[in-house]
Amino acid sequence: MTHPPRICRHCDEQIKHPQDEALVASEPCNSVGARLIYAHVEHVTLLKPHLTPLSILCRLLVGHSSQAPEPRPDIVETR
Numbered sequence: 001m002t003h004p005p006r007i008c009r010h011c012d013e014q015i016k017h018p019q020d021e022a023l024v025a026s027e028p029c030n031s032v033g034a035r036l037i038y039a040h041v042e043h044v045t046l047l048k049p050h051l052t053p054l055s056i057l058c059r060l061l062v063g064h065s066s067q068a069p070e071p072r073p074d075i076v077e078t079r
Contacts, residue, residue, distance in 0.1 A: 010043035 006015045015021040015038055022041050026034040039047060 006038045
């Protein structure tokens with residue numbers, strides 16, 4: 001079975017030499033467990049994260065912190 005060509009996430013060009021590729025991430029996929037994301041070795045530091053999952057995580061954390069439980073009057077805090 002032949003593997004599909006590996007494409008650099010930064011420049012969208014095919015990675016021709018195996019020693020020039022770097023595995024940078026994996027993304028969930030419907031057909032298989034995850035899709036592997038590659039980039040040229042010199043482009044790894046130029047990649048930026050996707051902002052959609054990051055903004056969702058921030059909203060969840062802010063929402064969770066704003067819903068802190070109120071102190072119960074029957075529990076006395078000792079220090």
